[in-house]
Amino acid sequence: MTTAKRDTYTPETLLAVAVRVFNERGYDGTSMEHLSKAAGISKSSIYHHVAGKEELLRRAVSRALDGLFGILDEEHARVGRAVDRLEHVTRRMVEVLTGELPYVTLLLRVRGNTATEQWAMERRREFDHQVAELLKAAVAEGDLRADVEVRLATRLLFGMINSIVEWYRPESRGADGGEIADAVVRLAFAGMRTED
Amino acid sequence: MTTAKRDTYTPETLLAVAVRVFNERGYDGTSMEHLSKAAGISKSSIYHHVAGKEELLRRAVSRALDGLFGILDEEHARVGRAVDRLEHVTRRMVEVLTGELPYVTLLLRVRGNTATEQWAMERRREFDHQVAELLKAAVAEGDLRADVEVRLATRLLFGMINSIVEWYRPESRGADGGEIADAVVRLAFAGMRTED
Numbered sequence: 001m002t003t004a005k006r007d008t009y010t011p012e013t014l015l016a017v018a019v020r021v022f023n024e025r026g027y028d029g030t031s032m033e034h035l036s037k038a039a040g041i042s043k044s045s046i047y048h049h050v051a052g053k054e055e056l057l058r059r060a061v062s063r064a065l066d067g068l069f070g071i072l073d074e075e076h077a078r079v080g081r082a083v084d085r086l087e088h089v090t091r092r093m094v095e096v097l098t099g100e101l102p103y104v105t106l107l108l109r110v111r112g113n114t115a116t117e118q119w120a121m122e123r124r125r126e127f128d129h130q131v132a133e134l135l136k137a138a139v140a141e142g143d144l145r146a147d148v149e150v151r152l153a154t155r156l157l158f159g160m161i162n163s164i165v166e167w168y169r170p171e172s173r174g175a176d177g178g179e180i181a182d183a184v185v186r187l188a189f190a191g192m193r194t195e196d
Numbered sequence: 197m198t199t200a201k202r203d204t205y206t207p208e209t210l211l212a213v214a215v216r217v218f219n220e221r222g223y224d225g226t227s228m229e230h231l232s233k234a235a236g237i238s239k240s241s242i243y244h245h246v247a248g249k250e251e252l253l254r255r256a257v258s259r260a261l262d263g264l265f266g267i268l269d270e271e272h273a274r275v276g277r278a279v280d281r282l283e284h285v286t287r288r289m290v291e292v293l294t295g296e297l298p299y300v301t302l303l304l305r306v307r308g309n310t311a312t313e314q315w316a317m318e319r320r321r322e323f324d325h326q327v328a329e330l331l332k333a334a335v336a337e338g339d340l341r342a343d344v345e346v347r348l349a350t351r352l353l354f355g356m357i358n359s360i361v362e363w364y365r366p367e368s369r370g371a372d373g374g375e376i377a378d379a380v381v382r383l384a385f386a387g388m389r390t391e392d
Contacts, residue, residue, distance in 0.1 A: 159359025191387030
């Protein structure tokens with residue numbers, strides 16, 4: 001028998017444990033038993049904090065989604081030429097992704113049939129859609145190239161940004177979130193080539 | 197009892213079934229039982245073709261790796277300025293990825309402890325390394341911007357390319373492999389912005 005440790009969790013710290021386990025095992029592959037073991041407290045202690053693992057998922061992806069949607073409310077995302085707003089949103093997306101890494105990683109991996117998973121995917125699509133609209137506006141204003149279809153350009157831009165979760169580890173030395181954001185903005189908007 | 201169908205598989209067609217199951221369930225989560233069910237033949241019929249699931253994995257990732265390493269042997273990848281060689285390699289990577297989608301998808305998802313998985317990850321790193329060297333050479337020749345670190349630029353370029361497996365479906369209408377390759381080359385090398 002393992003001795004459960006005293007439950008000193010707050011909703012916040014319990015969430016951090018749950019997100020780590022979800023990312024390691026997949027949400028589907030995680031049971032309350034796994035969460036209990038990882039947290040070192042009994043299942044009933046976990047139920048004292050939350051109704052179940054779906055509530056933990058909802059809280060976790062909400063944190064990622066609030067971070068992302070919050071970007072769209074920022075002044076630089078609302079005022080000015082579309083291309084400049086898109087550049088701001090791109091930079092901030094990288095900052096939110098690197099700053100809230102486990103939460104955004106979980107959001108990007110969610111694929112499933114529970115109501116919460118469906119809702120998370122729906123909200124993510126809504127965010128993608130709003131960024132695509134910004135890209136479209138920047139093409140219409142003549143600032144972004146028109147020879148790459150908007151949907152395709154959006155997907156490739158998101159592909160570049162979202163792939164950062166595959167290798168970025170805040171604890172290891174190397175580029176920090178701000179440096180990565182600079183690099184993404186440079187490459188996505190001006191490309192790898194030097195000016196002719 | 198299900199009636200097993202007559203075994204008319206070739207190594208090629210059996211591999212296609214196995215790769216589909218590996219991509220759906222994950223390699224770890226796939227048993228010979230799953231493969232037998234998906235193929236509609238008995239496990240002993242499968243063992244008639246291959247020694248086990250690890251051989252199927254090796255064959256599948258070899259197909260993806262052969263496609264990718266084959267690019268580096270092409271004349272346009274070997275002769276000329278580094279930036280033009282890198283552009284050729286980028287275009288062809290997208291073509292191999294879209295043309296061999298399930299095999300490259302499997303290669304990109306492999307993470308594990310069997311010898312074959314370790315070998316696949318090692319070969320993939322070797323490919324990435326060779327592309328990074330090309331990028332480095334193009335920076336040294338003054339054709340690629342020097343203000344983004346080579347390792348980071350390589351990761352973001354691969355991120356953009358590899359993310360295509362998340363949404364590209366050859367059977368659905370929309371951009372084909374060649375159009376996506378054009379878009380990736382334009383965005384990666386010249387960026388989304390129109391020229392000033």
